[in-house]
Amino acid sequence: MFAAENGLKGDPRLEAISRAIRVVPHFPKPGIMFQDITTLLLDHKAFKDTVEIFVDRYRDMDISVVAGVEARGFMFGPSIALAIGAKFVPLRKPRKLPGEVFSEEYVLEYGTDCLQMHVGAVQAGERAIVIDDLVATGGTLSAAIKLLERAGAEVVECGCVIGLPEVKGQRRLDGKPLYILVEPRDIDDCC
């Protein structure tokens, strides 16, 4: 669900966050309007507000694990984890994590990809959230959820800064609640 429908309607922070995101047309390939969050990271107040909105939501939910998807999930996840006193667990592409890992393959438009998590990072029964910058089809988040569940964790929610139209109207992903701050912008909205 979008934050605006869930208690933050009219919150000026959301508008500033949305405006701070830059749209880059035809990246990485023609036809894709890339939602570039690096400009959000350059706006200290908007970046801080982004983290705070997630922290305010999750701080009293007894979350002990924040899992972040490589690489842009790493820009938000650790700060959320630090603020709520949870551990941060990176979910990575193959061969980056040393030692024993769980692997979850998932389907892309053309081909497959794979996400990994360290064995032992998460204990059975822990309450976890997954953080990423953007959700489109939900394939990556689904793989993330499966990894955490294989370790016996309970995935409480998935939190993303941006939600693409594919997930509009969707309140859940694989049965897990989805919490999204903003919709993507069109190039015409950009200043």
Added chain:
Amino acid sequence: MSAYKDEDPRVTRIKRSIRVVPDFPKPGIMFQDITTLLLDPQAFKDTVDMFVERYKDKNISVVAARAGEDRNPTLEFPITESLAGIEARGFIFGPPIALATGAKFVPLRKPKKLPGEVISEEYILEYGRDCLQMHVGAVKAGERALVVDDLIATGGTLCAAMNLLERVGAHVVECACVIELPDLKGRERLNGKPLYVLVESH
């Protein structure tokens, strides 16, 4: 400059929370795995706090760091060295430090990851070359910057990061790393730029 020399009590816990994985990514390398530090909320908080305490009154407006995919340990660590290798996770430490010090966070990435206009810095490693990119316009001339990384080994990538910032006219105040491998003498490769580390590993 190293925190461990100042005998800050937090350093012991930080050092102990880092796991060493032998023979990763290849035989002979003792991989310094900081993911176990991230699993210890107190150690992770202390790590960030120590950097924030050092920099919060130094008028830093830019914290720059590299992404995990940028470093290729097989290029940076010669086969003969049985020293620690680590995958760069500057993305994990950089943003919390930026947020707490009021600075912006600027990611430095491998080619083709950053959309839009970028500047590139190619650099030589012991066996091969690599390339780091930064967005044009992310940093303005005269800004005071910090480069953060989880580990300094030979210093090649930190050097490339500093070059990117200096090319756009920023002033790199210091390089900050969680771990130093002093035997690789990376400190000497920083063109006299100060380096601050929390722990060292031989």
